[in-house]
Amino acid sequence: MPHLDAIDRKIIAALQADGRQTVQDLAGQCGLSPSPCLRRVRLLEESGVIKGYTAVIDQEKVGLPVSVFASIKLERTREEELDRFSMMIARWPEVVDCYLMTGPRDYLLRIVVRDVQAYERFLKTKLTRLDGIASIESSFALGQVKTSGALPVLEG
Template identity: 45%
Template structure:
């Protein structure tokens, strides 16, 4: 789907506030409420918007540590890769998993309450992952930049009545 300027403005606002009422969204992007709703539904149906979530402060729910784990597997056969990927998806502490090019085959980001909790995760989760030949863990001291919104090269300004469109 090719995104036009109005689609990008809608997406920019929704990334900032996914619970904004449609009437307020329409006003911010300069559309009528019905035209705005049609566009949002089209963005949902095409998968550009693939869901809405509440973003939690991980520290306030006791997940104070971010740990990055580089994983090297015993081989690159499809069976080895598939078994690892299916297993890693089953563990709730693993927040992200990336197939990598370079020294490691995968990079995991997981969260833990503290070092003792990480030790538990290491024993009960990481050590049970199939096909692992090597693991290297790095502990983040603190996040510097953590974004959830993609830049769509658009700025949203309050729309006045003269700029309202009905597309």
């Protein structure tokens, strides 16, 4: 893991708030001139600290208002089964988050869909057809209290 100093953390926090800002604006926020600021951004990108840039999209405005959390228990948790499950899940755009978990369930998925019927189709045509699944528990989100892709880097 690369060492992050206070300026790196400022750069990361500023880019998380607005990834489209100019190098001049970013440099001003971080107390640098543009050239050294750009150099630091490039180093953060090359080291993998900054993995990429993306737009934050409103789920409802693109017709995908429903979030479903599915807890998955596999029949066996050998490496081959975990890898096979992960490879299949990675192919499905409906699954926007997938975590390997500790505790009674092996995976937690967040699935976004248009409506309950779309989730039922996803469940029947994709998820339940995977070999090695012992159980699936689905929970529908009633509302979103907080969402943030930003990490609390200034606190570290």
